[in-house]
Amino acid sequence: MNTKVTGLxxxxxxxxxxxxxxxxxxxxxxxxYINPDVLTAFTKETxxxxxxxxxxxxxxxxxxxxxxxxxxxxxxxxxxxxxxMIKLNLLEKTGINAHPDFARIDPTFLRAxxxxxxxxxxxxxxxxxxxxxxxxxxxxxxxxADFFAVPEKTGAKITLLDDMREVIAIGSIMTGASxxxxxxxxxxxxxxxxxSHKAAISAFTYEVPPLLSSGDIAAGQFFVGGNVFFTETxxxxxxxxxEGGTMYQENICVLASAPNKENARxxxxxxxRPDIAALNVAQQFNGTPNLPANELTPDFxxxxxxxxxxxxxxxxxxxxxxxxAALRVYDRAWNTxxxxx
Amino acid sequence: MALRRQSVILGALxxxxxxxxxxxxxxxxxxxxxxxxxxxxxxxxxEWAFYHWNYGRIFGWADGIMEVYEPIYLRILLRSxxxxxxTVIVTxxxxxxxxxxxSGLPDRWRLVFLFLITLPFFSSLIVRLYAWxxxxxPTGLFNTVLMNLGLIGQPLEILYTPTAxxxxxxxxxxxxxxxxxxxxxxxxxxxxxxxxxxxxxxxIQTLVKVILPxxxxxxxxxxxxxxxxxxxxxxxxxxxxxxxxxxxxNLVEQQFLSSRNWPFGSALSMIIMAVVLTVLLIAVAxxxxxxxxx
Numbered sequence: 001m002n003t004k005v006t007g008l009x010x011x012x013x014x015x016x017x018x019x020x021x022x023x024x025x026x027x028x029x030x031x032x033y034i035n036p037d038v039l040t041a042f043t044k045e046t047x048x049x050x051x052x053x054x055x056x057x058x059x060x061x062x063x064x065x066x067x068x069x070x071x072x073x074x075x076x077x078x079x080x081x082x083x084x085m086i087k088l089n090l091l092e093k094t095g096i097n098a099h100p101d102f103a104r105i106d107p108t109f110l111r112a113x114x115x116x117x118x119x120x121x122x123x124x125x126x127x128x129x130x131x132x133x134x135x136x137x138x139x140x141x142x143x144x145a146d147f148f149a150v151p152e153k154t155g156a157k158i159t160l161l162d163d164m165r166e167v168i169a170i171g172s173i174m175t176g177a178s179x180x181x182x183x184x185x186x187x188x189x190x191x192x193x194x195x196s197h198k199a200a201i202s203a204f205t206y207e208v209p210p211l212l213s214s215g216d217i218a219a220g221q222f223f224v225g226g227n228v229f230f231t232e233t234x235x236x237x238x239x240x241x242x243e244g245g246t247m248y249q250e251n252i253c254v255l256a257s258a259p260n261k262e263n264a265r266x267x268x269x270x271x272x273r274p275d276i277a278a279l280n281v282a283q284q285f286n287g288t289p290n291l292p293a294n295e296l297t298p299d300f301x302x303x304x305x306x307x308x309x310x311x312x313x314x315x316x317x318x319x320x321x322x323x324x325a326a327l328r329v330y331d332r333a334w335n336t337x338x339x340x341x
Numbered sequence: 342m343a344l345r346r347q348s349v350i351l352g353a354l355x356x357x358x359x360x361x362x363x364x365x366x367x368x369x370x371x372x373x374x375x376x377x378x379x380x381x382x383x384x385x386x387x388e389w390a391f392y393h394w395n396y397g398r399i400f401g402w403a404d405g406i407m408e409v410y411e412p413i414y415l416r417i418l419l420r421s422x423x424x425x426x427x428t429v430i431v432t433x434x435x436x437x438x439x440x441x442x443x444s445g446l447p448d449r450w451r452l453v454f455l456f457l458i459t460l461p462f463f464s465s466l467i468v469r470l471y472a473w474x475x476x477x478x479p480t481g482l483f484n485t486v487l488m489n490l491g492l493i494g495q496p497l498e499i500l501y502t503p504t505a506x507x508x509x510x511x512x513x514x515x516x517x518x519x520x521x522x523x524x525x526x527x528x529x530x531x532x533x534x535x536x537x538x539x540x541x542x543x544x545i546q547t548l549v550k551v552i553l554p555x556x557x558x559x560x561x562x563x564x565x566x567x568x569x570x571x572x573x574x575x576x577x578x579x580x581x582x583x584x585x586x587x588x589x590x591n592l593v594e595q596q597f598l599s600s601r602n603w604p605f606g607s608a609l610s611m612i613i614m615a616v617v618l619t620v621l622l623i624a625v626a627x628x629x630x631x632x633x634x635x
Binding site: 057084203330 | 381383384408409413414416478500584587592595597598601
């Protein structure tokens with residue numbers, strides 16, 4: 001934590017010194033989704049001052065950009081939002097795939113359907129959504145069935161994320177459907193599955209790390225990045241559910257309205273460097289599409305199969321796609337789930 | 342001549358305010374009203390085609406294909422109204438006696454108390470609500486104290502219940518109820534209270550026939566100021582209600598920030614506004630009636 005604070009202090013001072021000389025770069029990213037040391041290193045090497053604003057959902061970012069927010073250069077949309085933003089002509093073609101270092105990117109991460117060759121965006125980072133649990137209370141857990149049984153078995157509490165797609169995805173996975181299904185019958189089955197466990201769910205919340213640390217809940221659905229809070233607590237574990245889980249991937253994209261396109265391109269090239277991608281992983285605890293970077297990450301990350309995911313685990317992960325107009329059916333299902341007694 | 346100059350000056354003084362309200366209040370309101378009758382865009386925003394299903398899915402007509410009528414929206418609205426009404430009642434019961442106590446304090450202490458009441462505004466609402474989360478959770482301050490005192494054996498289930506939501510809203514709204522109440526209590530004609538008691542009315546009669554009517558403008562003012570933001574509140578149910586006890590404000594937020602359905606969010610906002618306006622009109626009518634009698 002201390003190094004983080006000094007890192008920030010340095011970046012602020014660099015910012016002040018360098019702003020005039022090499023110009024600036026405005027990032028618009030998810031909260032806590034980039035290691036501040038990466039930004040400090042970037043400013044130190046290039047003299048470009050970096051500012052960082054944050055958002056908490058793809059839709060929040062899209063709504064602001066659509067409403068005409070200007071001044072941002074780079075955004076970090078999830079893959080399905082990357083597709084939407086290309087369809088809406090909000091992104092700039094960068095040609096980053098022509099850079100010689102682009103060969104370091106694992107081609108399985110070129111997931112954006114509208115950008116199959118990465119002419120626009122650079123795959124940034126990916127991670128999984130699984131279950132954090134306090135093994136002292138719950139005993140061993142392997143997946144969703146064990147997870148939902150915790151309250152009845154132990155009297156302890158469990159929580160799910162306050163996220164429409166992630167919660168309904170559990171129902172889809174458990175009823176054998178795709179997490180992107182637009183089929184009304186499949187969605188109904190998924191909704192019914194979640195509803196049948198509604199009584200076991202204490203809350204829909206993102207406050208999993210503090211509530212789990214204090215013992216107020218025994219297990220919760222959360223992002224792999226939550227591991228950063230539990231390196232010193234061997235009883236709190238993270239698993240990717242045996243029945244299946246979801247994964248996310250965000251890409252580095254330059255906005256069509258970006259005022260500093262040159263600097264944005266410089267940042268993308270900087271992030272192609274394995275040492276920089278690894279520096280980010282060391283603080284974020286998620287995956288990187290940069291192949292050589294995986295060799296440079298700290299040992300405890302490399303050795304944890306729930307963070308550094310092997311191929312057979314990868315096979316049971318699904319990623320969200322844009323579901324277009326079917327989003328309205330999801331919205332209704334989500335309202336039903338949240339208001340059910 | 343002088344009159345005309347006066348009205349010119351008055352116009353000049355009012356122009357900036359009128360312009361400000363026009364641009365920052367009336368115009369956004371019009372946009373919401375118009376959007377609520379438009380077709381939702383696939384990726385947020387609107388398509389410029391008339392669309393009445395935004396209201397239909399709330400009030401009972403829908404095409405059954407893209408839009409489905411579901412009574413849960415009216416239930417959520419009703420629930421929001423009940424929570425807001427409860428907040429008004431609890432804050433009123435808490436603040437009314439305190440307002441009398443404070444107005445009887447020596448000047449210096451009165452100022453200290455009024456300062457204390459406004460003190461919460463100095464820190465962020467989100468931070469204060471997270472503090473409540475820490476107080477109410479099973480291993481939190483409240484349960485720990487009660488358990489150490491031996492009053493309860495098991496932690497009480499408060500966090501992530503409707504009780505926590507109402508408690509949180511009461512906490513947030515207390516200053517808004519107290520200040521108008523205090524103003525009217527402070528203006529209460531004490532001679533009339535004494536006269537009523539001297540002339541043989543008992544304490545309850547005096548309260549009902551003298552004190553309540555005189556402080557009614559403060560009660561109504563506080564009630565309106567507390568009720569309006571309570572109906573649309575979405576932060577308290579999110580943080581303390583565990584996003585389960587949906588209020589209509591949560592629904593609006595969700596339409597803009599995750600479901601990309603701006604017109605439906607606008608329609609819900611218009612309905613909140615209609616409810617609030619109705620309450621306001623009733624309150625104003627009551628206040629006029631009371632004012633007429635006095």
